[in-house]
Amino acid sequence: MADPATSRGLDPDTLFADALSPYKRIVLAVSGGPDSMALMTLMARWVASGKALRGLSVDVATVDHGLRAQSSHEAEWVAGRAKAFGFSHTTLVWGGEKPGSAIQERAREARYALLVAHAGRLARTGPGGPVAVVTAHTADDQAETLIMRLGRGSGLDGLAGMAPSRRLLPDGSVQLVRPLLGLSKSDLADVLRESGEDWLDDPSNERIVFERVRLRRANAHLAALGLSNEKLVVSASRLLRARDAFEQLTAARLEALADLHGGAYASLDREAWRREPAELRVRMLARLLVAFGGNAKPAQLSQVEALEAVLARDKAVAQTLGGCIVSQGRTTLRLYREPGRSKIPELVLAPGEEALWDWRFRIKYETGEQQDEGEDTLGPVQVRPLGLQAYATLRGNLSPKDRPPARAADGLPAIWSGDRLIAVPSLSGWAESDGRFSAVFLGLDAA
Incomplete structure (x- = not known):
């Protein structure tokens, strides 16, 4: 007899094969609630069917927010269920003092930060290729997201809802994948009932102070007004299609108009910029801010529009x-990193390592050939901004075409051994720069 879940379009191979084909390693975000438990159940079916990608590694991750006394026990319960399915499990703890307000928003930020850090570690030590963080977001979540963003006056990007996949790190090493956006919560509840699988109830899902809880309670009223989840999901999918078209056009116009100067700064001809439609100017500006803004807090749409x-x-x-x-x-628009406003972190890099620096550059430290005795041997080095003072000492040795504005050079990645400047990989015209180091600007593709 056919699996009733499969007959309703819940075939795991249909859900996962295309969405997860680029990945050899995935992190399933499982809280223990019904949606994420259904995700883990479907994943286990896919692996057991033999149709899963060969060599696929699945790690279940549970975030213990520490907001309720029983949260650690709930993480242990999920760990037990993951083990029963044959999956490894990791509990990620949100430590430290908890905020007194906007708790759900802060908890969400902490949850993703922990998942990204965990997946990033797997990406650095795994078999190569990107790691997918897989979540159990559903069509109902998509509809709620659209309503909430509509209430905040969001633009096209916000109203397009949650994308099926997106980057979590700008170099693409960690991606977020949502393979269940086409399913409802009731579909996933049926998966659990038919499989006899249990789940945990989160008491916060009953607290009316939270926006999503209020929306769920108003679901019947919204549907009576023609705002059913099904109709909202259709709108979100159409808006997503329009957004994707705008993104492609924005990328094409930026490629034609912007010179990125190897990541030192972006420059655009002012008159060519002004001839573009206002919507494209807003989008191009937003992408440039993300590409050059590093780890700073992203600008809000209203701020980009005002600028x-x-x-x-x-x-x-x-x-x-x-x-x-x-x-x-008079003739040129320029944009570059501002080092002073959002502190750029220092990175320690050992020979043979590479790492993401300030969400703008991938820095690599080549070991090179074996050095002769007496030659300069470097151990771990520090990657930190070049700074105005150091740039002033080497600026005169650069040709005009390799000489960025001083304030743009200020925030470029430089290799230091203590107070000694070793290399500035982004300044290709600096002859003394040590060739063991490279810095690849992630550019607009990461924005």
Whole structure:
């Protein structure tokens, strides 16, 4: 007899094969609630069927937020169920003092930060290729997201809802994948009932103070007004299609208009910029801010729109936003990292290692050939911003074409051994730069 779940379109191979084909290693985010337990159950069926990708490694991860006394026991319960399915399990603990307000938003931020850090470690030590963080977001979650963002005045990108996949790290080494967006919560509840699998109930799902709880309780009223989850999901999918088209057009226009100068700064001809439609100018500006803003807090859409309006005036401009300095002169618009506003972290790099630095560059430390006795041998080095003082000492040795503005050079990645400057990989014209080090700007593809 056919599996009733499969007959309703819940065939695990249909759900996972295409969505997870790029990955050799995945992290299943499982809280113990019904949706994530159904995700783990479906994943176990897929692996057991023999149709899963050959060599696929599955690690179940549970975030213990520490907000309720029983949270650690719940993580242990999920660990036991994961083991029963044949999966490894990791509990990620949100430590430290908890915020007194906006607790769900802060908890979500902490949850993703922990999942990304865990998946990033797996990416560095695994068989190569990106790692997928797989979540159990459903069509109902998509509809709720659309309503909530509509209430906040979101633009096209926000109203497009949750994408089936997106980058969690700008170098693409960790991706978020949502393979269940086409299913409802009731579909997933049926999977658990038919398999006899248990789940945990989160008491916060009954607290009316939370926005999603209020929306779920208003679901019948919204449906009576024609705002059913099914209709909202259709709208989100159409908006997503429109957003993807705009993103492709934005990328094409940026490629034509922007010179990225190896990641030192971006420059655009002011008149060519002004000839673009306002929506494209907003999108191009937003992507440049993300690409050059590093680990700074991203700018809000309203802030980007306000800056674009200022740039549209026939005046010189110098403003900061999203971790960047944006300046507009008579002929040129420039944008580059602002080191002082959002502290750029220092990174320690050992021979043979490579790492993501400030979400802008992938830095690599080549071991090279065996050095002769007496030659300079470096152990671990520090990667930190070049700084204005150091740039002033080497600027004169650069040709004009290799000489970025001082404030742009200030935030470039430099290799240091204590106070000694070893290399500035982004300054290709600096002859003294040590060739063992390279810095690849992640560029607009990471934005």
